[in-house]
Amino acid sequence: MSLQLRARVPERDVELDLAVAAGQTLALIGPNGAGKSTVLALVAGTLRTPRGRVELEGRVLAGERSWTPPHHRRVTTLSQDPVLFPHLTARGNVMFPLRSQGMPRARARAEAERWLTELGLQELAERRPAMLSGGQAQRVAIARALAADPRLLLLDEPMAALDIDVASALREQLRRFLTDRTAIIVTHDVLDALTLADRLAVLEEGRVIEQGPTRELLTRPRTSFTARFAGLNLVTGRWEDGAVVLADGARLPAPGPHPAGRRVHAAFRPSAVRPASQGGIRRTVTGLFPHGDLVRVRTEDLAADLPPQEIAELRLEPGAAVHLAVSGDAVTTYEA
Numbered sequence: 001m002s003l004q005l006r007a008r009v010p011e012r013d014v015e016l017d018l019a020v021a022a023g024q025t026l027a028l029i030g031p032n033g034a035g036k037s038t039v040l041a042l043v044a045g046t047l048r049t050p051r052g053r054v055e056l057e058g059r060v061l062a063g064e065r066s067w068t069p070p071h072h073r074r075v076t077t078l079s080q081d082p083v084l085f086p087h088l089t090a091r092g093n094v095m096f097p098l099r100s101q102g103m104p105r106a107r108a109r110a111e112a113e114r115w116l117t118e119l120g121l122q123e124l125a126e127r128r129p130a131m132l133s134g135g136q137a138q139r140v141a142i143a144r145a146l147a148a149d150p151r152l153l154l155l156d157e158p159m160a161a162l163d164i165d166v167a168s169a170l171r172e173q174l175r176r177f178l179t180d181r182t183a184i185i186v187t188h189d190v191l192d193a194l195t196l197a198d199r200l201a202v203l204e205e206g207r208v209i210e211q212g213p214t215r216e217l218l219t220r221p222r223t224s225f226t227a228r229f230a231g232l233n234l235v236t237g238r239w240e241d242g243a244v245v246l247a248d249g250a251r252l253p254a255p256g257p258h259p260a261g262r263r264v265h266a267a268f269r270p271s272a273v274r275p276a277s278q279g280g281i282r283r284t285v286t287g288l289f290p291h292g293d294l295v296r297v298r299t300e301d302l303a304a305d306l307p308p309q310e311i312a313e314l315r316l317e318p319g320a321a322v323h324l325a326v327s328g329d330a331v332t333t334y335e336a
């Protein structure tokens, strides 16, 4: 393992045990206040706790008797808001960490040029941050972060402030750069997790509630937060004769088989859920939300994506009862 973190921060009710293998990217996801920023702060060294241990590439950065200050950790943070030096040009910003590491000026300049070119910024090398767009400034920040050759890169929602097209281009560039680097990314975006992260850790109330390979977790989620992040419905029940029987007795026909009576999860997309004239799963509508050219109908625990015409015909509105059916071949089942 390249990074190992084991820490308790009692004043935040956070207790974590996380590891990232060398060359891998771990995505941290979870609701507000789950502890994601706390992890980044512990690793970057901006938060110190007596009950914590952080090891990077076999070196103890924080332990009972040792402490490496943030600027000696070779850990670089890239946040949503690129913090560039306003008085330096784009090139000057990228050169800065290299010069601080003692690199001679001419070599630092050549290195900076190389990274600016990698990120398609060669034309903007002379510009100061005030003359750059948000996306350009973020690319300069990435060039600066990568030029410093960190042992670990911490990405704190790096695309959150950018518009969709810019974010998508930048995500692709980050994907290339992260291929063999060790990194942690905090994100609320499933695309970031899918394209950038080898593994996913789900945090809730200061604890890791689920972790594993990204694709595995996003196709077979085990918690409602992960399912929602993956855009899936998740229900749990007992397996009986080709169906998952939910707590309220509703039957969800699904592919198996599983041992009779075994507790199983069933995951399926909201687009696989249809209104049923009768029978099916009876639920109450809790909210309606625009979703592309469809409307996402939310109930207590299930979501269905339906055309607006159908919403009107069925008079679906918050508080209305609805019967739902799920096409069995769209359901994935796995043991709980």
Ligand SMILES: Nc1ncnc2c1ncn2[C@@H]1O[C@H](COP(=O)(O)OP(=O)(O)OP(=O)(O)O)[C@@H](O)[C@H]1O
Residues within 6 Å of the ligand: 011, 012, 013, 014, 030, 031, 032, 033, 034, 035, 036, 037, 038, 039, 206
């Ligand atoms: N400076 C602080 N002092 C004390 N408690 C804090 C501080 N910062 C955060 N906390 C608490 O620590 C817990 C974890 O917060 P943290 O900021 O790590 O969550 P997060 O997952 O990053 O949330 P968000 O998605 O809102 O950024 C929360 O209960 C929060 O209230």
